[in-house]
Amino acid sequence: MTAPGPAARFRELHRAGEPGEALVLPGAWDPAAARIFAQAGFAALATPSAGIAASLGHRDGECPADEMFAAVARIVRAVEVPVSADIERGYGLPPAEIAARLRAAGAVGCNLEDSVAGELVAAEAQAAFLAAVREAAGPQLFVNARVDVHLRGSGKPGAELLDEALARGRAYIEAGADAVYPIGAPLADLAVLARELPVPVNGLARQDGPSVAELAAAGCRRVTFGGGLAARAYEGVRVLAEQLRTG
Template structure:
């Protein structure tokens, strides 16, 4: 991994006009990553749930070794920067986590602030100051060579509290996060998040929801898709399969 790749990826998040967010498709294997690269996307962001499905695991059940191997294959299979969703860091100390990310060749990572069940509302939020301390440790180890996207899980865990969400986000930015990702925050909350949080803001695009352009107009800096693209691809494949007979 080169610093230039990280710097180029970080630069993609800044100076963007409203309505022109950075769109980061989520590849689940090398083949899908190459499709997105060939389509002209400047960078990619792997979804842990999409990779889990491609490897035959339930979301959250992929052994860390297999997850890092999968994202390493993806990063090595394309020429654009790749960021990896590594869930809550798998309980790894900051040094080991950073070393594995660097070995995989990725330029960034998502780190979420909850643990436990993957179903919506079934997990538990971590104590915000402890999560901020962990993010600060990751930043200290990685220096500027890693883009940290701090995921705030308040809404996905059923804590629809704007004040608490902004408090957590600010702690994570102060700890060194490059970007904040309030997953599943309602679209109408994005303007308040934009006003309350310094730096880039990640939003998720979901089927039937606002378009990436609309999310950008509401305040999102970058758009990711979670496992949505992999699931749409599998739905299309089911349709193809049903026509084979």
Template sequence: MDLTSLARTLLDLHHTGRTLVLPNVWDAWSARAVAEADFPALSIGSHPLADSRGQGDKEDMSLDDALDGVRRICGAVPDVPVTADLEAGYGVAPAELVERMLEAGAVGLNVEDTVHSEGGRMRSVAEHADYIGGLRQAADGAGVDVVINARTDVFLRKAEFEDPVAEAITRLKACEDAGARCVYPVGVPDVETLRTLLDELSGPVNVIANPRIGSVVGPLEELQAMGVHRVTFGPKLQQELAADLKALVSHWRA
């Protein structure tokens, strides 16, 4: 499929009435394995991708490094829509980020509000929304309905805010207004907070889960019942597989 069709498929998958699960992959092998398990779309996690390259998360990779991984993964599953975690944008303008992401074959992206290239400072509400808006404008200009997943790190940095829930809602509403197709309040601390976010936000909400033990809410069935639109695993899938790998080979140790 072409990029326009892949992007439309990915967007439509967010609005089926069922929870879309996007396992986070990190190389061509893991992408093919997940696609062969009949998942209709995939996500590339920055953390597992960096680990697979022997590099660190939080933009320790360069954008060239990250897009090299994205290109290899998209090339391995050409008929499957892929969304990529591109951290805070690697210090490049939105138009360049969208152009280069599309060239690599991805039709969705995560962008967070912690700017790793600038000492880990957090973008203001307006600054992050403006960046999301720039991404939307560039994607629309390219004729591809890129699924922008706007992430906020408020719950990871909750000590910095008097009311983290209100702050997250303000930030994510601004991102929705700017053109995000999904929002990602990473680190939601409890079920009640998630319910509040789902009530207050108008579009799809992404929740992180551990594929072995579920999410802060529980297993997929409970997320589905709450109306969660999208689930990703972040680095958890790769980390859980590492334990299995160790167990598999340990009894062969001389």
């Protein structure tokens, strides 16, 4: 019998554990951080586009595609655990090239956003884009479809945001997404999304909340940190720099 591929094993990690437990994917912004997280016992890692951009001297959202994919490849090479890559919305590359670059980098999965320059992409267009990436990548890629409604839909009532997040989530799943990432959704909405959608829901843990435990209790089967861990590490460097300067 043929052993399951890396993406299949990564999918299984999302289904492991008891209800109320989540797969925690620390966001490694460089190979050294990736090794530390892997040595701590985490079963898989994610890469944060904001953290990598900062490590390379760019603002969030302004890192060139070549630099981002090269950074992901270095992180993948540094560890033996699966790595999923945050690649924003693919940097304007054709779906076939996105799939090829992720394959070359060694990533088993990716995040794909449904907004560009702060504006939501039409749900139908995003679903078609996700379907094209899925077709190009085949089953050897775990696609985590980000839903930016709560992040970008300011001014709408909460019920409308939840309804749109559910509609987008269902459309993206039909297009082939393996998970849905409703970034910025409150815990109550995450609980509804986790109950109603037939794939793992990704929750975003922040230092000021919600916590990993709160997200898992709400039904999130996957928890990531965005660029938060990198930001906390760099804040530690700032504190150290101030101590050295005033020492």
